[in-house]
Amino acid sequence: MTDSIRWGMVGGGINGFIGEVHRLATRLDGGFSLVAGCFSSNDERNRASGALFGVPEDRVYGDFATMARYEAARIDGIQAVSIVTPNHLHFAAARAFLEAGIDVICDKPLSTTLSQARDLEAIARENGRTLAVTYNYTGNAMIRLARQIVADGALGTLRLVQVEYIQDWLTDNIEQMGQKQAQWRTDPQQAGRAGCLGDIGVHAYNLASFVTGLQAERVCADLTRFVPGRQVDDNVQATLDFGNGTRGALWASQVAVGSENALRLRLIGDKASLSWEQEHPNQLQFTEHGSARQILSRNGAGFPPSLQHLCRVPAGHPEGYLEAFANIYGEIRQQLQGGSGDFPDVGDAINDLAFIEACLASDDNDNCWSALER
Numbered sequence: 001m002t003d004s005i006r007w008g009m010v011g012g013g014i015n016g017f018i019g020e021v022h023r024l025a026t027r028l029d030g031g032f033s034l035v036a037g038c039f040s041s042n043d044e045r046n047r048a049s050g051a052l053f054g055v056p057e058d059r060v061y062g063d064f065a066t067m068a069r070y071e072a073a074r075i076d077g078i079q080a081v082s083i084v085t086p087n088h089l090h091f092a093a094a095r096a097f098l099e100a101g102i103d104v105i106c107d108k109p110l111s112t113t114l115s116q117a118r119d120l121e122a123i124a125r126e127n128g129r130t131l132a133v134t135y136n137y138t139g140n141a142m143i144r145l146a147r148q149i150v151a152d153g154a155l156g157t158l159r160l161v162q163v164e165y166i167q168d169w170l171t172d173n174i175e176q177m178g179q180k181q182a183q184w185r186t187d188p189q190q191a192g193r194a195g196c197l198g199d200i201g202v203h204a205y206n207l208a209s210f211v212t213g214l215q216a217e218r219v220c221a222d223l224t225r226f227v228p229g230r231q232v233d234d235n236v237q238a239t240l241d242f243g244n245g246t247r248g249a250l251w252a253s254q255v256a257v258g259s260e261n262a263l264r265l266r267l268i269g270d271k272a273s274l275s276w277e278q279e280h281p282n283q284l285q286f287t288e289h290g291s292a293r294q295i296l297s298r299n300g301a302g303f304p305p306s307l308q309h310l311c312r313v314p315a316g317h318p319e320g321y322l323e324a325f326a327n328i329y330g331e332i333r334q335q336l337q338g339g340s341g342d343f344p345d346v347g348d349a350i351n352d353l354a355f356i357e358a359c360l361a362s363d364d365n366d367n368c369w370s371a372l373e374r
């Protein structure tokens with residue numbers, strides 16, 4: 001049995017959202033041991049978090065730069081770190097660990113600018129390190145099946161890529177009411193210039209690219225701030241041109257009343273179409289032109305053996321968000337342990353930041369077409 005990976009976290013203290021999800025995902029995978037962390041900028045919460053997570057007191061650090069230095073110097077130091085702070089800290093934290101020779105798993109968006117993402121790619125390469133990015137939805141078994149269906153050519157020529165990610169939790173100005181997650185997400189100093197676009201629009205774009213294997217060549221984007229006083233967009237509507245006649249549309253919103261976590265992808269080719277919704281992630285609709293719609297199910301009849309390692313239980317027992325997250329961790333672990341893993345990384349993040357910046361440029365420029373930087 002291979003030893004588990006000695007793992008650390010930056011961010012993810014008590015009451016943080018995604019840090020706990022990362023811990024659950026690693027536990028589901030079973031191959032990571034949390035042994036160090038800098039969980040919060042608040043000293044008391046940092047220590048309380050370390051104690052709650054079972055991290056030795058001397059490995060709970062007051063800042064991530066010290067953590068990187070001390071952990072790199074230890075014989076039993078961490079091999080990988082996950083960064084789950086607000087966006088503006090990702091770049092400096094990722095750089096500190098990569099330069100210390102520690103592999104990095106960063107949540108999205110990897111950085112607040114495209115040029116920072118390119119710098120991180122270079123730093124990871126120079127230091128021979130892995131830089132993974134947790135686009136967790138790509139770990140869903142049915143999304144992997146969708147990618148395979150597209151790659152096999154079953155849709156024919158792809159005509160339309162329709163993707164949306166809509167929520168309603170920012171319908172009111174809750175950033176003014178002390179909601180911490182809303183506060184940093186609507187502050188351009190912490191979130192970056194892209195609000196809803198960088199928070200969930202980037203997941204939608206990444207998912208569409210992952211399944212189709214395509215990148216948009218140019219976009220025409222309209223960013224709106226519906227809530228008075230809000231400093232960043234809370235709604236994005238974009239038209240995408242993928243080249244070779246493939247068109248698309250992306251809608252991301254955090255003011256879509258009645259929507260919870262409605263990430264949905266539809267692909268339409270000249271022979272067939274497919275449709276997937278993250279709130280019903282165990283099913284994938286596949287329809288050949290002129291035939292009845294088929295509902296394919298995770299681990300069900302006809303599910304490919306090559307994807308069964310992404311399923312933990314038989315068909316009909318739902319798997320979803322956490323299992324997909326754990327699948328990403330599992331793929332990363334395989335690579336860190338000397339094998340190869342199929343997971344999103346800095347290359348994906350660069351494409352996604354190019355998308356974000358093209359949308360911002362289009363919106364700045366009267367919604368004109370804006371080319372993605374290659």
Ligand SMILES: NC(=O)c1ccc[n+]([C@@H]2O[C@H](COP(=O)([O-])OP(=O)(O)OC[C@H]3O[C@@H](n4cnc5c(N)ncnc54)[C@H](O)[C@@H]3O)[C@@H](O)[C@H]2O)c1
Pocket residue numbers: 010011012013014015016017018019038039040041042063064084085086087089107108109134135136180181184199
């Ligand atoms: N993959 C996903 O589905 C997904 C979902 C939610 C959030 N995210 C991303 O995860 C990141 C965190 O989002 P969240 O919703 O968990 O935010 P959050 O506000 O709930 O948590 C942020 C955590 O970072 C800690 N922190 C802040 N400054 C720090 C510092 N200097 N040093 C150490 N820790 C510090 C906070 O104490 C807190 O524990 C963001 O980049 C966000 O975009 C990804």
